[in-house]
Every structure is written in C-alpha cells, then in structure tokens.
Amino acid sequence: MNISNKLLLLILVFSLVPAMADTDALDKAIEKAVETNIETRKTQEKIEQLSNETRGMLEAYQYTLQQIDSLKTYNAQLEKLIKNQRAEKISNLSQLNSIEETQRNIVPLMLRMIEILEEFIRLDMPFLTEERQARLNLIKEMMDRPDVSLPDKYRRIMETYQIEMEYGRNIATENHVIEINGQSITVETLRIGRLALLYQTLDGEDSGFWNKRTEQWESLPGKYNKSIAEGIQIAKKQSPPALFKIPVHLPEKSE
Secondary structure (H helix, E strand, O other), X not given: OOHHHHHHHHHXXXXXXXXXXXXXXXHHHHHHHHHHHHHHHHHHHHXXXXXXXXXXXXXXXXXXXXHHHHHXXXXXXXXXXXXXXXXXXXXXXXXXXHHHHHHHHHHHHHHHHHHHHHHHHHHOOOOOHHHHHHHHHHHHHHOOOOOOOHHHHHHHHHHHHHHHHHHOOOEEEEEEEEXXXXXXXEEEEEEEOOOEEEEEEOOOOOEEXXXXXXXXXXXXXXXXXXXXXXXXXXXXXXXXXXXXOOOOOOOOOOO
16 A cells, blocks of 8 residues: 555544544644655655665676676786797797807808908909909908898808809900010900910910910910901800810819
8 A cells, every 4th residue: 555545544534533533633643644654755765766876886796797807808818918929039039049140150151252252263264353353352341341231241242153153154255455475465365164265366366375274374376266266256246156166275183
C-alpha cells in the first residue's frame, strides 16, 4: 500500500470517529501522517540517489577492470617487444664486434694488395706508365682519407686489379718515347696482351720489342716491319682482325 492510500485510509478512519472526539488529536494525527509521508518520500529519493551512485560506481568499476585487462595485454606485448629488442641489440653488438674485427684484418690485407700492385706495375712491361701510376697513387692516397669508407676503398682496389687483368686480354697501341742506344725516339708501340710489347718508328723503317729479361728495348730484323705495322692497324681498328707474325721470346729456364 502506497503513501497516498495510507493517508486516505487514515482520513476515513477518523471520519468515523464520533464528533465528540478531540479535534487536536485529529490534527496531530494528520500532521504526523503528513510528516511520515514527507520522510518516506525523502527516504525514497535518498534510496534512488544511492542506487544511481551505486550504479555509476559499478560502471566505473567495470570500466576500470576493462582498462586493467587492456593494460595487461599491452604490457605483455610490450615485454615481448623489449625482449626482442634486447636480443636484436645483442645481435647488433655481436655484428659490430665482427665488423670491427673484419676491419682490423682487412686493412692490412688491402695495404698488402697495394704493395703487390705497385711491385707488379714496376716489374711489368712499360706501357701506359703514367696512367697506371696515377691510378696507383690515387688508391694509396685514398687509404689515408677518413671520409672514404672501407668498402669504397676495397672496391677501388679491386677495380684497379680488374683493369690490370684486362690489359692481359686486349691489344692496344700508343705513341711513346723510348730509349734506343742512348737516343730518345718517338715510336708507336703495339701491346699484345702481356705476351709482347713491340715498337715501330713513325716512318715504319725500324721495329723492335721490349726484352723482359734485360728490361731494354731491342731492335728486330726488318722482316717484322710489315707484320708489326699490320698489328698496329688492327689495334687502331683501322683494319679487320687478322693473323700476323710477332716474335715471342720465351723466358730462359733456370738451372
């Protein structure tokens, strides 16, 4: 039974009381009923307020639990990332140590390669002397430059070796001033790979070769003039490739 029904019943009861009843008592009863109704309404409002607050707290609690679950998942993933980063860091440090060790080993090797190349050029037949020496000086200078990376230095050295190897596979000619019998003569040289280095004077009347054993230019019989002239024309690409005779001096056998 709600508050309004209770008040109506109370009024009905008092209406049945004889008129001789005390009017003051009736007023007090009605006043008490009204006060009770007010208190009851206030209590109900308080209950509803507490219910709303409780519901809000419950929703906040549930949201907090969701956030905690999300943070747990995030932290677990973060721990995996940190673990992987630590492993990668260790791997990188190991690689850096390996690179440093490789650099310590490869630098002396590169210097030795340059020394061998320099000695090889010095002992080789005298062709493209200035060009080859300039290339050698360039890589020697480059080794002392901090702005050039180690891979670039190694690449340039290998390129120089490759160029030197190519000299042994091609045929070429150039104008050259040589010493013959104490006289400087301008000639055209003909290089056949590293098999032979020949020369012919500009008038075509005198021919010769570089003697590897004596490290001197020596004259050849006139019968080689035509053959060497043909070779020079082929090297200049002024004649199609063809066979021609050249003298080949084999090294002497050591006893």
